[in-house]
Amino acid sequence: MHCVRKVTDDLYWVGANDKRLHLFESIHPIEDGVSYNSYLLMDEKTVLFDTADWSVGRQFCENVEYVLNGKPLDIMVINHLEPDHAASINEIILRYPDVKVVSTEKAWLLMNQFNFGVEEENFIMVKEGDTMKFGKHEVTFVAAPMVHWPEAMVTFDLTNGVLFSADAFGSFKSLDGALFADEVDFRNEWIDEARRYYTNIVGKYGPQVMALLKKASAIDIKMLCPLHGPVWRKDIPWLLDKYIHWATYTPEEKGVMIVYASMYGNTMNAAQILAAKLHEKGFHNVHMYDVAETHVSYLIGQAFKLSHIAILSVTYNLNVFPPMQNFIDDMKRLNMQKRVVGVVENGSWAPQAGTLICEELDEMKQMTVLNEQVSLLSAVNKMTADELDGLADSIIESMKQDY
Structure with a gap:
């Protein structure tokens, strides 16, 4: 019929x-x-x-x-x-x-x-x-x-x-x-x-x-x-x-996409702390994604929408965690640009993810990587919690630029 x-x-x-x-x-x-x-x-x-x-x-x-x-x-x-x-x-x-x-x-x-x-x-x-x-x-x-x-x-x-x-x-x-x-x-x-x-x-x-x-x-x-x-x-x-x-790869709105890769929950905890600090400081357009649980097409959609991306990744075999690597590769393939990015890495004996992520971001157009990069050793401690607080401040400060 x-x-x-x-x-x-x-x-x-x-x-x-x-x-x-x-x-x-x-x-x-x-x-x-x-x-x-x-x-x-x-x-x-x-x-x-x-x-x-x-x-x-x-x-x-x-x-x-x-x-x-x-x-x-x-x-x-x-x-x-x-x-x-x-x-x-x-x-x-x-x-x-x-x-x-x-x-x-x-x-x-x-x-x-x-x-x-x-x-x-x-x-x-x-x-x-x-x-x-x-x-x-x-x-x-x-x-x-x-x-x-x-x-x-x-x-x-x-x-x-x-x-x-x-x-x-x-x-x-x-x-x-x-x-x-x-x-x-x-x-x-x-x-x-x-x-x-x-x-x-x-x-x-x-x-x-x-x-x-x-x-x-x-x-x-x-x-x-x-x-x-x-x-x-x-x-x-x-x-x-x-x-x-x-x-034109221009953000639709000022907001933070927190995307994390965590094997045993410690990097996820860092992502939760970062999100909490952003909310405590009065910024509430925050969206969190587990890169291993969220299909990359949804991550790409949010990356095109929001002005800021916080990438938190565990080191895996001295490289970036594979699903996080897939997300970054997709951003590169789709010519993602004009975003402000904060980077947090984790590793128990040889953290490498942050350096590798920044190298890839440097190959993309008009991507601003914040200086307040955080390196965790296994889990968040008092010092790295303070660094996450500084990263939250840096993200909010960078919101003052126009889009």
Whole structure:
């Protein structure tokens, strides 16, 4: 049975939700599922914007068939070739063999690599600035390379101001019957998952995202239709502001992320002491994470949000504790920058973690490492407790700078 929502005049959401997938891209936990969004325009020409992952292929195809209601499918615009949006291309072509597929030159290469079944005579290659008219609706295509694949583009409907934004402005979480961002409590219940989606999937490509945002600022966007998450028809400037922060690696707010690696509880105790001292001194936007218990994608999301990171790690085989090393490596891979960092190490006979962490932070852009570094020998004592107090003072003092 179909599950369809009307987006606006002539435009329908024909995507599907996946509540059974537990790992997005086989790496990121999605406890609340994910949506695969596809949109069908009913004009003089019928136009499908992207498809869906094959895991929801049956539902997606039923939705398309229902909206078409016996009409042929004329055009399929593919903004992004990643299989969670393109895997059903084959099935659409089998069902509607006369459909013309519209996308970029690089997308054509990827279509062949993935064996998506597109014949050359049915492919229409477009580039930035090209337009197509489907009846009363006319669209233009905007290149979005490395947001977050090289073939990506977005499509802007000049008639009604709808931007089909590919993976930009998306989010984890299943829609569960909702469609629009104003139908859910996005600012409280969705923003963390939208941030985690962006930072882990697209976060490395901040300059490319800013280039797309600059192009977007020149068009009169009335609605954002991403490939994951809700459609935006209100508060679009608020969402764009979030993206500007993320794409420029600018903290959203002043706050401290305390992330610790502890084998027997002593480094965890140091983290608790540091957090307590921050609260005692009147600073309360403090968030604590056990790096061994928290998936790194959540840690990355918080690192993009907050201005300060306190890293406390036990030394392990004369190196950084492996899950902490993974977090630091991920920050480097995603080009994390512009953060103030406090470092605390622990070791019983040869503490090395602090030195190694600082070396890695030095390789990252605009990362300020506070001088009040703390070295524990097995457990916190009176002297190191005082040093943690000094680190808390240093963190709070550094909050005076602007973001």
